[in-house]
Amino acid sequence: MSPAAQVFAVARREFDVERAGREVTVTTAPYIAAFVVLAGLAFGPAPSELARTAAGTVWLAVLVAAVTVGHSVAGVEIAEQSWDLLRGSVDPGPLFVGKLLAVWAALGLAWLLVSALVAVLFAAPPPGSAVWAGVFGTLGLASLSTALGVLVATGTRRRGLLAALILPAGLPALLAGTQLTTPDVPALPWAVMMALYAAVLLTVSWAVFPALLEE
Amino acid sequence: MTAPSRATDRVLTVAAASTSLVALVMALAVAPPDAVQGQAQRLMYVHVPAAWLAYACFATVLVASVAYLLTRDLRWDRRAQAAGELGVGMTALAIALGSIWGRPVWGTWWVWDPRLVTTVVLLLVYAGYLSVRGLSDDRGTGARRAAAVGILGFVNVPIVHFSVVWWRTLHQPATVLSPDQTVLDGQMATALLLAVVAFTLAGWLVVRRRVRALALLDHEPEILDSEPVRPLVVTAQAQP
Amino acid sequence: MSHGATAVSEQVGSDAAPAAQAQPAVLELSGVSRLHAGRPVWAPVDLRVAAGALCIVTGDNGSGKTTLLRLAAGLLRPSTGSRSCTGRALYVRAGAGLRGVQTVAAAVAGTAGLVGRRPAAAAALTRLGLDGFAPRRVGTLSAGERVRVTLAAVLAAEPSLLCLDEPTGVLDERGVEDLLAVLRQLRAAGCAVLLATHQPAAVLAGADAHLHLSGGRVGRHDPVSA
Numbered sequence: 204m205s206p207a208a209q210v211f212a213v214a215r216r217e218f219d220v221e222r223a224g225r226e227v228t229v230t231t232a233p234y235i236a237a238f239v240v241l242a243g244l245a246f247g248p249a250p251s252e253l254a255r256t257a258a259g260t261v262w263l264a265v266l267v268a269a270v271t272v273g274h275s276v277a278g279v280e281i282a283e284q285s286w287d288l289l290r291g292s293v294d295p296g297p298l299f300v301g302k303l304l305a306v307w308a309a310l311g312l313a314w315l316l317v318s319a320l321v322a323v324l325f326a327a328p329p330p331g332s333a334v335w336a337g338v339f340g341t342l343g344l345a346s347l348s349t350a351l352g353v354l355v356a357t358g359t360r361r362r363g364l365l366a367a368l369i370l371p372a373g374l375p376a377l378l379a380g381t382q383l384t385t386p387d388v389p390a391l392p393w394a395v396m397m398a399l400y401a402a403v404l405l406t407v408s409w410a411v412f413p414a415l416l417e418e
Numbered sequence: 419m420t421a422p423s424r425a426t427d428r429v430l431t432v433a434a435a436s437t438s439l440v441a442l443v444m445a446l447a448v449a450p451p452d453a454v455q456g457q458a459q460r461l462m463y464v465h466v467p468a469a470w471l472a473y474a475c476f477a478t479v480l481v482a483s484v485a486y487l488l489t490r491d492l493r494w495d496r497r498a499q500a501a502g503e504l505g506v507g508m509t510a511l512a513i514a515l516g517s518i519w520g521r522p523v524w525g526t527w528w529v530w531d532p533r534l535v536t537t538v539v540l541l542l543v544y545a546g547y548l549s550v551r552g553l554s555d556d557r558g559t560g561a562r563r564a565a566a567v568g569i570l571g572f573v574n575v576p577i578v579h580f581s582v583v584w585w586r587t588l589h590q591p592a593t594v595l596s597p598d599q600t601v602l603d604g605q606m607a608t609a610l611l612l613a614v615v616a617f618t619l620a621g622w623l624v625v626r627r628r629v630r631a632l633a634l635l636d637h638e639p640e641i642l643d644s645e646p647v648r649p650l651v652v653t654a655q656a657q658p
Numbered sequence: 659m660s661h662g663a664t665a666v667s668e669q670v671g672s673d674a675a676p677a678a679q680a681q682p683a684v685l686e687l688s689g690v691s692r693l694h695a696g697r698p699v700w701a702p703v704d705l706r707v708a709a710g711a712l713c714i715v716t717g718d719n720g721s722g723k724t725t726l727l728r729l730a731a732g733l734l735r736p737s738t739g740s741r742s743c744t745g746r747a748l749y750v751r752a753g754a755g756l757r758g759v760q761t762v763a764a765a766v767a768g769t770a771g772l773v774g775r776r777p778a779a780a781a782a783l784t785r786l787g788l789d790g791f792a793p794r795r796v797g798t799l800s801a802g803e804r805v806r807v808t809l810a811a812v813l814a815a816e817p818s819l820l821c822l823d824e825p826t827g828v829l830d831e832r833g834v835e836d837l838l839a840v841l842r843q844l845r846a847a848g849c850a851v852l853l854a855t856h857q858p859a860a861v862l863a864g865a866d867a868h869l870h871l872s873g874g875r876v877g878r879h880d881p882v883s884a
Contacts, residue, residue: 223795284754287728288769291748354550354566407573414565555695656708
């Protein structure tokens with residue numbers, strides 16, 4: 204079976220499971236919606252304050268979503284004892300990419316939801332460059348979530364470490380994402396940085412992933 | 419412990435102690451107080467070497483982590499762990515001293531300077547690195563996870579740094595000068611250089627001793643050290 | 659195809675019988691041991707399982723059956739020695755492995771799909787008489803039903819080596835028959851099977867070798883009777 208076919212099989216299984224159980228949707232969507240509403244209460248109600256904090260709110264929400272989504276990468280599989288069969292069936296590379304695609308899709312949707320909520324509730328429509336951040340920022344964070352999600356879930360203790368590991372490493376996505384989502388900021392340097400961030404994290408996560416699978 | 423490593427330890431101890439002593443005299447008695455910052459500036463002789471040693475430790479973690487993943491030799495993992503522990507301690511020391519130094523000089527405990535932010539992120543990343551070792555009961559599993567975090571954390575550092583630099587220049591530039599942008603007087607420079615050498619030697623010694631302590635914890639049972647036991651042979655073969 | 663007693667009469671430490679080299683080995687463990695919390699779980703073991711062979715693994719709780727099976731399947735890295743395996747090895751803890759939220763049909767198809775054998779899923783369910791379960795969610799099945807559904811997924815996936823952990827505990831008579839039928843079919847297709855169990859009586863009759871783990875040592879049990 205070719206690596207591409209394995210990737211497709213893993214991704215398809217992820218989407219089938221999500222369609223059947225809505226695990227990620229149910230755990231992530233209400234969480235980030237509450238996050239945005241509470242951020243509005245914390246920073247508002249002055250329209251100028253809301254407009255100033257809108258972009259940062261979007262990316263803070265995406266960052267915390269990366270933590271909850273990261274828990275679903277392998278945590279649920281291990282709780283249901285399906286992880287061993289999955290690992291045995293698929294090679295490490297395709298397993299990483301298949302899982303990554305699912306996490307990327309989840310984070311991309313989370314970003315879309317947060318952007319829409321913030322645009323409406325904060326009355327701050329994002330500039331076009333926000334889309335670049337939405338694509339590459341979520342890819343970088345998805346790489347982190349996938350690798351670190353497996354790392355933490357396959358341990359026997361300290362599951363809460365996932366947030367402590369993802370949040371500091373997500374700093375470039377937060378800064379670049381915030382700048383790309385703020386109107387009238389020169390987009391090019393930040394767009395380059397975001398793409399570089401995604402490329403570096405994707406490559407390194409992929410490279411260390413087989414070592415994380417070994418027990 | 420082998421004789422050569424004891425001898426190296428002794429040389430390192432003497433060298434570190436004597437350099438520290440000279441550096442201490444230079445820093446406290448010979449070098450003049452700073453014209454602007456006064457006596458508080460003498461914190462530099464600990465702050466800068468601590469930060470330097472921390473960065474050297476984290477670079478060691480990166481090299482040792484890559485080497486561990488390539489060779490799967492636990493000696494590399496022990497080096498990575500020892501360097502990581504010292505690095506976290508030195509980072510915390512550098513941040514604390516910088517904050518104490520900054521208070522009288524800048525009038526504030528903290529500024530959003532890229533170097534400071536990057537250093538704090540380093541502290542968080544490597545505190546996570548050390549925590550990851552406790553995720554599993556299996557020694558090798560913990561080592562592999564830690565190595566992965568050691569590599570992921572370090573490659574991310576330049577991106578973190580540049581993103582904070584750009585973020586900072588976008589808003590108003592820092593109003594206070596970073597300490598080492600001031601031109602150093604000759605005696606100050608000598609004292610600082612000596613302090614850096616003293617910290618490096620002492621750090622090297624600490625890591626060496628810690629690696630040996632970790633090796634004792636890792637001591638593998640005799641069954642693996644001694645002549646291998648003749649294994650039991652079981653063959654399952656289908657009969658036609 | 660009958661699987662008789664064979665090649666288990668060597669003494670501890672003796673070389674493998676020449677006959678053992680006749681068939682290609684699917685799994686070959688040489689001098690393999692695994693440390694747990696700094697102690698070896700069992701003494702080093704050489705295990706060679708040929709295509710189509712069934713090796714039963716018994717032992718008390720904590721004797722390391724699961725460790726041996728997961729290591730054989732490639733999920734655990736050996737602390738000493740080497741492992742080689744041709745083809746795909748699956749470790750299955752009986753009754754686990756499928757996602758609870760999916761229907762039986764979708765879960766079995768998804769699992770078989772991971773190894774490119776999605777179309778075989780429906781036939782495997784039919785073969786085990788599980789068509790009635792197809793629309794039910796895996797999470798709503800009883801323990802015994804789950805084992806049978808897992809067996810269907812394994813049958814569809816057709817691995818080269820199956821490491822099946824504790825399948826007999828919750829099975830009724832019909833379930834044990836299904837298990838034996840699945841094992842026969844897999845072995846006929848050349849799949850080597852390592853099976854850990856606390857109830858060896860039900861499966862020993864068809865076994866080719868029997869490995870007993872006890873007190874940190876590996877022992878060969880009495881030769882299996884045909």
